[in-house]
Amino acid sequence: MQMDAAFxxxxxxxxxxxxxxxxxxxxxxxxxxxxxxxxxxxMAPGFGKSSPKQAQERLQKVMGILTAEGxxxxxxxxxxxxxxxxRYALPLAxxxxxxxxxxxxxxxxxxLKERAAKAGLQNxxxxxxxxxxxxxxxEGLDNRFDLVFASMTPAVSDVExxxxxxxxxxxxxxFIAWAEGSYSRLRQELLEHVLQENIPxxxxxxxxxxxxxxxxGYFPTMRYLHSSGVRKQTExxxxxxxxxxxxxxxxxxxxxxxxxxxxxxxxxxxGIVTEESRARLGVMTxxxxxxxxx
Numbered sequence: 001m002q003m004d005a006a007f008x009x010x011x012x013x014x015x016x017x018x019x020x021x022x023x024x025x026x027x028x029x030x031x032x033x034x035x036x037x038x039x040x041x042x043m044a045p046g047f048g049k050s051s052p053k054q055a056q057e058r059l060q061k062v063m064g065i066l067t068a069e070g071x072x073x074x075x076x077x078x079x080x081x082x083x084x085x086x087r088y089a090l091p092l093a094x095x096x097x098x099x100x101x102x103x104x105x106x107x108x109x110x111x112l113k114e115r116a117a118k119a120g121l122q123n124x125x126x127x128x129x130x131x132x133x134x135x136x137x138x139e140g141l142d143n144r145f146d147l148v149f150a151s152m153t154p155a156v157s158d159v160e161x162x163x164x165x166x167x168x169x170x171x172x173x174x175f176i177a178w179a180e181g182s183y184s185r186l187r188q189e190l191l192e193h194v195l196q197e198n199i200p201x202x203x204x205x206x207x208x209x210x211x212x213x214x215x216x217g218y219f220p221t222m223r224y225l226h227s228s229g230v231r232k233q234t235e236x237x238x239x240x241x242x243x244x245x246x247x248x249x250x251x252x253x254x255x256x257x258x259x260x261x262x263x264x265x266x267x268x269x270x271g272i273v274t275e276e277s278r279a280r281l282g283v284m285t286x287x288x289x290x291x292x293x294x
Contacts (some may be wrong), residue, residue: 011215015159018208022157028195031248054229055087058281061225062151062176063091065283069221071147071172072096079145079168081131082153086112086124092149093121100145104130104155131155136167143170151176152281162209166288177206179224179282186275187245190263194246194256206282213286220286228278238264238273 007013026032066072076096080089083101085108093099093116101124103109109128116124132155136142148169150156156165156175165173192198206222213220233241243252243260250256267273 008211009215011159011212014208014212014215018212019158021205021208029248030250054227058225058227059087059091062088062174062283063095065223065285066147066174067095069172069285071174071285076146077144079141079148081148081150081165082155083112083126084108084153086115088149088151089124090115090119090121093124096123096147098123098125100125100127100141102127102129102131102134102155104128131164132161134164136164141168143167145169145171147172147174149174152178159212162212169288171289172285172287174283174285175206175209176281176283177209179206179280184275184277186267186273187242190242190246190260191249193263194259195249206284210282210284213284218286218288220284223283225281225283227281229276231275231277233273233275235264235268235271235273238268238275 063072072092072095074095074097078089078092078096078099080092080099080101083089083103084105086101089099089101089112101109101112103112103126106128109126112124113126116122116126134141145168148165150165151174156162156177162175165175210220210222239257239261242264243257246252246256246260264273
């Protein structure tokens with residue numbers, strides 16, 4: 001039986017599929033956008049410190065991909081969207097002319113400036129801004145960068161914020177996101193325990209972005225990185241982190257605090273709670289200067 005699958009080549013199909021999947025996975029969240037910045041500000045001091053070996057291996061692989069594709073030269077100008085405390089911005093700055101690092105969380109930006117100064121890097125310009133709020137043309141960021149980079153960031157969550165990556169770039173883009181799996185089974189179990197229902201895994205798999213760009217005439221390149229790690233925490237640290245995570249989904253009451261404390265105690269061994277994560281990441285690159293379009 002012959003089937004007309006022309007709709008699969010329509011950008012609108014993939015745009016809607018991405019939107020619906022993300023909506024399904026976040027339907028129980030009550031904190032989004034600017035309000036969620038409170039979470040990232042509190043996370044900033046410990047951001048990127050868990051599983052240092054895993055993080056370093058991932059960094060080396062991503063930097064290797066960017067280098068192999070000729071994206072990093074002494075003349076390259078980079079925009080890092082959702083830069084956090086500089087996991088990529090700092091090493092990128094050591095290889096290129098300039099990095100503009102953007103993040104909506106004030107504490108993330110403060111720590112990045114502090115780390116850049118400590119490393120003696122003077123070619124990082126930190127912007128504390130929400131990506132969706134920036135007018136690229138008015139702020140002189142339109143078609144300015146040789147590489148626009150965005151890794152594991154909620155700043156790029158829909159078609160509009162994705163296409164802003166293209167608009168800011170004059171040559172390359174790199175987008176890193178979940179390809180499968182969920183970040184932490186411990187958090188997933190707690191969420192389902194509290195809400196008493198199954199919660200879909202993360203709904204912004206990179207497949208939607210890949211197919212959206214392909215349907216628009218781009219030819220993205222995709223590579224996959226296996227991501228796994230183990231984080232050991234004291235009971236106090238685990239309660240604090242898990243309670244902060246639940247804040248995305250509900251008001252934190254004394255009852256909720258008691259539930260989290262009991263949940264942690266039941267999984268503690270010798271006062272230590274082990275949090276394992278396992279997933280696969282997609283590292284997608286594409287050109288916006290016409291050399292990779294139909």
